[in-house]
Ligand SMILES: Nc1ncnc2c1ncn2[C@@H]1O[C@H](COP(=O)(O)OP(=O)(O)O)[C@@H](O)[C@H]1O
């Protein structure tokens with residue numbers, strides 16, 4: 001019985017915190033148990049689907065793992081070894097194309113295996129002749145490419161109920177929205193006792209199979225290429241003029257793309273209203289939201305001391321929001337909008353990953369919000385992109401007013417303005433006309449990022465902290 005294998009549990013507890021997608025790196029694992037184990041293939045190699053129940057600081061999270069078991073571990077799989085149990089190697093089978101093809105077969109057949117249900121989105125069949133390759137993006141989940149046809153996202157930390165990415169993508173696919181990849185199928189865990197559905201009575205989404213937009217380039221890589229050009233460009237008039245330079249002269253200027261991205265964002269926001277509706281948030285709830293933002297700031301300052309010097313400016317922004325609170329429209333939004341979530345294809349920008357912020361509860365992620373929340377998220381991403389290369393070269397925190405920092409600031413300002421222009425011109429709320437709300441939303445996102453980086457990528461922490469130093473000044 002796999003669930004009572006102590007050697008396996010011990011190996012998993014040692015391996016899990018080292019995974020990019022593990023969201024609990026800021027504290028020890030108090031207990032790890034195997035919640036469900038479903039055999040998808042026996043023999044050698046064998047494949048088991050596991051749900052790991054991980055208790056940390058009184059809270060239990062559920063993580064999904066495809067566990068491969070082999071007597072001999074070929075070289076190509078050694079980097080994903082978890083350990084050995086009774087003389088057999090166990091490893092992360094998301095990287096084993098011999099085993100992942102079972103997922104496509106099961107989806108095509110709309111199979112049911114134990115508590116796992118394999119679903120198809122529409123009438124069209126699912127190809128089963130494709131080999132998978134995991135992508136190596138900076139991800140909270142693990143995605144497998146099947147040829148250049150499908151991308152299958154295996155959700156790592158499971159949320160209760162229907163996954164938002166599935167819910168939103170299906171709704172927008174069915175409305176014919178051109179800015180999301182079409183959904184082909186999904187895998188879910190049927191409702192059941194304990195961790196299975198957390199009492200919601202809803203299936204838990206485990207994976208999502210969508211169109212792979214193989215010609216697309218993600219917004220983050222495009223933006224970083226542009227920042228690189230911008231840093232490399234030698235100004236004609238000397239260092240002091242760098243901030244005022246015409247960025248379009250540097251080559252690789254991103255502003256026109258940023259503007260188009262703003263327009264696509266406004267169009268998706270409209271489609272979300274069409275699919276899920278809109279409501280008015282009373283002023284009292286806006287005030288409550290401002291006070292929640294401040295409570296998050298207090299908690300974040302406790303966890304990350306580097307945030308404390310900015311706390312006063314952030315609180316002032318939240319107080320301004322509360323003081324000027326008036327009823328505002330709220331709707332379903334993307335919820336974790338940044339340059340890594342958008343792809344530029346030959347036909348325009350496509351938005352990905354409607355799951356919301358991985359560190360929030362499902363309830364928080366599904367909550368309606370002002371659409372400018374996404375705009376604020378993307379503006380933060382321009383700040384990140386502008387400073388990423390400085391951080392990578394090890395010169396963070398840069399000297400205030402320093403050469404590269406001045407340039408980074410100029411790049412971010414140019415692209416932020418272009419994005420907002422595109423958003424407003426395509427019918428979205430004009431960010432310039434909502435200064436108080438925008439400032440509070442941007443700070444809220446920056447606080448989230450500081451916590452996110454502390455928990456997941458401590459080496460990145462200086463990026464949001466440095467940009468906060470500028471925004472809060
Ligand atoms: N449908 C798709 N077509 C092409 N690439 C995709 C697609 N979906 C995701 N990607 C790529 O995978 C990366 C991570 O996807 P995402 O859905 O954001 O995963 P996560 O939730 O783990 O962050 C994206 O930045 C993008 O580069």
Ligand SMILES: O=P(O)(O)O[C@H]1O[C@H](CO)[C@@H](O[C@H]2O[C@H](CO)[C@@H](O)[C@H](O)[C@H]2O)[C@H](O)[C@H]1O
Nearest residue numbers: 138139140336338339340357358380381384449
């Ligand atoms: O894409 P995810 O849903 O996994 O989002 C989480 O991870 C993101 C990083 O991969 C993180 O985004 C932050 O870093 C980005 C650069 O890597 C930057 O463009 C974003 O602006 C910044 O927020 C995101 O916050 C987190 O939820």
